[in-house]
Amino acid sequence: MCEQRIGGDMETTAPEPARVNVLAFASPTTTRYLAFLAALLSAGIFVGNWAHNQTQGRHWVRVVVRCAAQAHAQQARTALPSVQAELAREAQESKCRGAAELRRAAYAVGGAALAGAGGLVVVYLAPVVVRRRRRLRRLGASLQEASDRFATLAAQAGVRSTPRIERGAADQCDAFSYGVPGRSRVVLPPAVVVRWRDQWLFDPLVRHELAHVRHRDVALAWLARSVWYALAPLLVLPVVVALLSSDRSILGDFLWRAALLGLTVLLVSAALLRSREHDADLRAAQIAGEIESLTALLRRRASQTRQNPLRRLAARHPTPHQRILVLHNPERAVAVTFLDGLTSAFLAGLLFPLIASVLSVVFAARGRSDLGNYIAALLAGLLLGGSVGLGLWRAALAERIAGAHGRVAPVAVGVGIGLVLGQLVSLASTGSGAIAGLDHPTWLAVSAALGCGATALSAGMAQVWADAIPRMRRHVAMAAAAVINALIFASALWMATTLQFALDNGGLTLGRAWLVTLLPSTSLVTGTAAILALSAGWALWARTGRVAAPAWLIECGSPPAWPLGGLRAWQWALAALVSGVVAEGSLAVFRFIAGPPASLAIQAQRYYLYIWVAAAAGAACTFTVCRLDRARGAGVACLAGPLATLAAVAGFLILNTAPGGKLSARFVVGVAQAPLALGLLFCLTAALAGLIPSAAQSPRHSGSVRTRSSRLVPALLLPALGALAISALLITGRGAVVGSATTLLSSSSGNSSTFAAARSDGLRYLNITAPAIEAAYSPVKRSIVAASTAATLSRSAELIHAVVLPQLRKLLQHAEAIRPGTPQLVAIHNACLAAFRDAITQYSLLARALQHRDPSAIARIKLAQQAAKAEWTTWQLGLLRLKLGNGIPMTP
């Protein structure tokens, strides 16, 4: 094969160029097929929802109205402040209508299940119909030798079980494969069957079909087609019912979405089949050990192909010319294009809102509706990462051998546009009146930006990992690619969705609050940042020069030297250090100039500003490495960015601890987590810098920098200037970016520890001290109950004197020994002490009244009892405010 590639001239002394084995790496089209199937099944969710609305809609509305009324009535009876009362009302309402919502979710899932089940039925029925309609038949005894030849080729092809060979009627001109999964059949046109001796016709054509069988193309293609056949009638149902009924409110909105879905099915399925054709050609050539027979067959028929641009979009086969090109240059088959990015992201955008909506309802009954977005993001991220991400990684490897270099920018733009279009077209928004589920559709730009950034990040990581490939086994590399890309895209999708929602509902105020509170607490984001940093670090450590390309990547020819390049470790490490130091240094200068914070509110603002600046240090570093190394920069930034942030965190800790501040492991984790999580978001955005084309983009060229000391200056200046500029912007615009100090906290003055320490104290009081007090109070409550149920009044008095009062006094003693760290905590704790003191007064009076039979003391007892109850409630409210403010008491 390699010899024939260079024209069979065996007398030349030119080295044989290596032929890349593109089939060695997992094909992204398999995942794209799965995404396609998932998108179709998710459309079944819409049908299920519609069916629920038609059959159970009135009942559901009645339940919702009844639950809302009950919850409002309950709210009116409580004495809680407005925010807490609202939260309580919402929780009660959710619980009340939980059963109705679960039923709605069941209908939605049932719709998807119906589409899937229908698809399976069609998969198993279709072969029967095909066989009958196309008058397919076995070869028969007269063509036994053809059958024998087919069996021989099947054995060579490595298929798990030999498919049955059939032939078509006289009108059949092309070969094809069909059948139920696991029992494929290959149908040959009679013109080919009778020419089984022609090894330049029969053999390559049969090998091609067997390659389809081996790649499971039959199962995927027919499953996708079958699900669509099952789904299409279900989608027609709402149209028919709307036309027959008087309610046509959703008809128009639904029709254009369904039509676009149909067009998508046509174009995406055709595009997927075209991709698989190249894989089948390459596999057939690999099995044969040569490309000439297949190329000759394709050339013989090239003149038959008549293609106009529109038909080419719906064609299931590439042109013979394209196929011949790929056979000669397999790396052409792995190029990821704008359309690949667009279609994959479009499918992800279609299915995400549908899956998130049904899962949110399912988990709402358990108070975890947020899990809906998580799981939908993980699923869509897995599909998007497995198609676009895996494609980029495969391309990175193939291009190293072929000496080519693909462009990432078109793919990234395709992903960005695809995500937006998918959300726009998704059936989830049918009849909602909102575009893509948003009141302000401009926030869709968030999805576009983060989708582009995720693609750039994936491409950068692909190049970084490609450097280390010679050290890796094939399956480990594929597994790593799958996991890393899934996390990148899942995080990006989750961040885009939740940030869009926050911005759409609460504008910039809620958006920036989300960035520093909810984002850092999300394990998906922090976990992804950690895994990306570790994996980038490992790949950078494992890269090694002067090695040959891994054998499993080469089909034939001598493995070439594995090209390396990119920044040296000291360059990106220096950029990280400089970014972090300059960023934190800017903050230190600001603190020095502005002086100590005049209030806890300003201290809170400075704390949030620190989070932004530390995260921005990571962004400055990301921007720097992306500009220094367009190909690998985004991948290197997965480690360098967090290092820059940690450098800033270290600076903050030094400045905080030096004057005598407390330092603990928990404190360190607390102050590092938020900027690292926000840093991932910034990294995704700054990675777009790597998409800006430059003169030298090739991984080979972008980094022959090992001897260029001139790179020192950019590695120093660029991050310094970038960090300085971003920090200055954040500091001067802190009111707009972080928020006004008055809105962050309830104001209070007085001496206090730093804001972070105050938060830590608050959390400690909330999570440890208060539960301990309540646990210690439990036996007191039991004693009170025992005393109140005593047989005689004298006995009650005795129990109060002997048990209840000593327990209360001991409890008070312990509570008085507690020293909360801030005045606000002291105020909250004082309510607890006051409650215990009033309780002691109450039970002392009660015991005396019971002992001396003194009814006049009852009034004072009641007063003491009410006072104790009020103080106890005050204490509970203080704990609630602590919880809402995550350690800092929030004032609604």
Next chain:
Amino acid sequence: MHATHPPDRERDVERDLVDELAQAVLQRVAPEELVVFEETAADYFREPELVLSGRRRDEAVGFGLEMALLTPYVLAVGTAVVRFLASAISEAVRDEVRDELKPVIAGPIRRLFRRDDACAAGRQEATGLGHAPTPGVTVEQAREVHRVALQQARKSGLDDDKASLLADAFVGALVVKG
């Protein structure tokens, strides 16, 4: 191509002649297709237009190219050639009475086929036309057969090269006097 459908008895006779001639031609141009000739002929005569059009499908999970049998084209051209030969033998082409005599003139037509002279002679005696003139078409008739075959082949969708090859094969399958 099939503007009229002759009655069943005549169709059987015509079909037999066409089959015989087609097999003779296939023996020259595509002998490997003879193994599936019966079925192909059955498919063709069931739906001639469909078979010739080839149902150019863009098959999912297919190969993507078109490989049609030559047999249907041979049958289509053979039909035209047989009808031409029938008209050449019989003087009254458009006479309906002569159409009814087609089974009678099958034997003489068959004698024109190069590969089946013994059978043709046997049928000739059975039909009472044992003293027919020397079998074979004239050179001019052969040229006319070539023209008819070429025209029909092109009309059926073959390119010029294949159509010419087929026309030559048809002439080659006949006995030519002179």
